[in-house]
Amino acid sequence: MTRWRRFERQAAPLEYWEIRQEGIRCFLRWGSDRTPGRASTTVLDDEEQARRHAARKINDRLRKDFTEVEPPCDPAEAEAGTPVLDVIARAFGPHAPAPQYLPVDGFDQVYCRTHAAGHPMGFHEYYVLRDHGRSAVRFTVRAGSHQAGVVASFPEFLCSRRDLAFDGRSHHKVPLPSLVGSFGHALFCSPALGRACAAYPAAAARVATAFPVFDCEIGDEDAEVLVDARIHGHAALPHSHWGRSPQPVVDLRFDVQPSTYRRTQTFKVYRPADLEKLMDVLPQASPQSWADGRSATRPSQRFVDRGRRRALTGGTVQADQAGHERQGLSFGSGPASPA
Template sequence: MTRWRRFERQAATLDYWEIRQEGIRCFLRWGSDRTPGKAGTSTLDDTEQARRHAARKINDRLRKGFVEVDPPRDPAESDVETPVLDILAGATRPHAPVPRYRPIDGFDQVYGCAHAPDHPRGFHEYYVLRENGRSAVRFTVRASSHRADTVAPFLEFLSARRDLAFDGRSHHKVELPTPVGSFDHALFCSPALGRACAAHPAVAARVATAFPIFDCEIGDEDPEVLVDARIHGHGALPHSDWSRPPHPVVDLRFDIRPSPYRPSPKFKVHQADDLRKLLDILPTASPQSWLEVRSFRGGTTRLEPDTTMSFAELLPLLTG
C-alpha cells in the first residue's frame, strides 16, 4: 500500500489536501483546521491512468499554492502486528455492543459473529484468519439467508485457499468443486477491491473478501475496474444475500437516438432494467441507432432497429 502525500496552504485557515494511489484507485482527503474533513475515491481503468490522474491532481494543488509536507503517521502503519479481530473489537463506538468473534467448530483459525440475527437487517460475519491473525479473508451472510449447512462447505473451500486473495492480483473467479447452495463459483477480492474493512484504516489493507457467486455474475476476463463496478457500483451485486437469483453481467455500448440515455461508445456495466428499456426504444429509433450486448463469456450481440430481440431471447446469452 502506498503512503499518503500531504499538501498544505496557509491562508485565513490552514488548508490541507492529501492523496494516495493504490492500484487503480486514488484516495483523497481534504479540509482545514476549522472545518470537518472530507474524503473521496476515484477509480480509473488501469494503474497507469490512476498514476496520471494523481499527478494531475498534485500539480493542480501546487499551482494553487499548496506545499508538500510530511504526512501524519498513517494508522495502517501502526499496529501491524496486532491481530485483526483485536483491532476491530477495540474500534467499537461508545455505547455500541462489542462484537464477540467466536471460533467456528471444526475449522482452524475461523471466527464468526452474529449481528442482530433476528433483525430484518441482521447478518452473520466470518473471518478466515492467516499470518497468526494479522490478516484475514472476510465474508458476510444476511441473516434471512443464512444456513449453517451452506456456510460450512464454503468455509471449508475458503480455508484451503485463504492466501489466494493476497497473491498480488485484484481478484480470482474460481469454480467450486461442489455447489454451495445454488452457487457454482467463488470470487476472491484483494483488500483494495473488496473494501471489507474500509471503515477501519488500521486493518483495511489486511482484510480481503470472498463470497460465492453464479458463473454469469462476473466476466471471465473482467479487469479490476469492471469487477469493482459490479460489486460496488449502482445496483451492485447483493453478495451477502445467499438466496438471491442470478444477477448476470449486462455490459452495454450503444448509440440510440432519440433516447434518454447518452451514447456510450465503450462497454460499461449496466443493469437488466437498462437493457429492457433500451430494447423497448430501439425498434422506433433512428435507422443509424445500434446496441451491443456483451456477456460474461465475452461474446457480443449487435442489435439495430430492424434486428432487435426481446429480453427473453437475450437471456440465454447473459446467463450462459
C-alpha cells in the same frame, strides 16, 4: 500499500489535501483545521490511467499554491502488527459495546459475529484469519439465506486458500470442488477491490473478501475495473444473499432519447431487463441515439436501430422481432454452468 502524500496551503484556515494511488484506484482526503475532512475514491480503467490521474491532481494542487509536506503517521502503519479483530473492536470506543466475534466450531482461526439475526437486514459476518490474526478473508451471509449446513462448506474451502487473495492480483474466480448451495464458483477479492473493512482504516489493507458466485455473474478474464463495477454501486451483485438466483449483468453506456433512462457516458452495471427495455425504445428514438454494452464474456458492442444502418463494432448482426438490430452475441443470460 502505497503511502499517502500530503499537501497544505498556509491560509486562514489551513487547508490540507492528501492523495494515495494504489493499483487502479486513487484515494483522496481533504479538509481544513476548522472543518471535518472529506474523502473520495476514483476507480480508473488501469494502473497507467490511475498514475496519470494522480499526477494531474497533484499538479492542480501545486498550481493552487499547495506545498507538499510530510504526512502524519498513518493508522494503518501504526497498527500493522495488531490483529484485525482487535482493530475493529477498538474502533467502537470506550462507551460502545465491543463486537463479539466467536470461534466457529470445527475450524481453526475462523470467527463469526451475528448482526441483528431476527431483522430482515440482519447478517452473519465471518473472518477466516491468517498470519496470526494480522490479516483475514471476510465473507457475509444475510440472515434470511443463512443455512448452517450450506455455509459450513465455504469456510472449509477458504481455510485451504487463505493466502490466495493476498498474492498481488486483484481477484481470482475459482471453481468450487462441490456446490455451496447452488453456487459453483468462488470469487476472491484483494483488500483494495473487496473494500471489506473500509470503515476501519487501520485494518482495511489487511482484510480481503470472498463469496460464492454463479459462473454467469463474473467473467473468467474480467479486468479489475469490470469486477469492481459488478460488486459495488449501481445494480451490484447482492453477494451476501446466498438464496439468490443467477444474476447475469451487463455494463451499459448510452444516450437514448426519448426514454426514461438518464444518459451515461461511462459504463455502469445494469440488468439484462434494462438492456431489453433500451432495445425496445431504440426503433422510435432520435437518430443520434446509441447504446454500448459489454458483458462478463464479451467486449464492448454497439446496438443501433435497424432503420439507420449505422456501423456496428465487431460481431455479426441479426434482426430481432422488435424491428431493431443487435449484435448476435450472448450476454450470458442462460443458466449457470456447472462447476
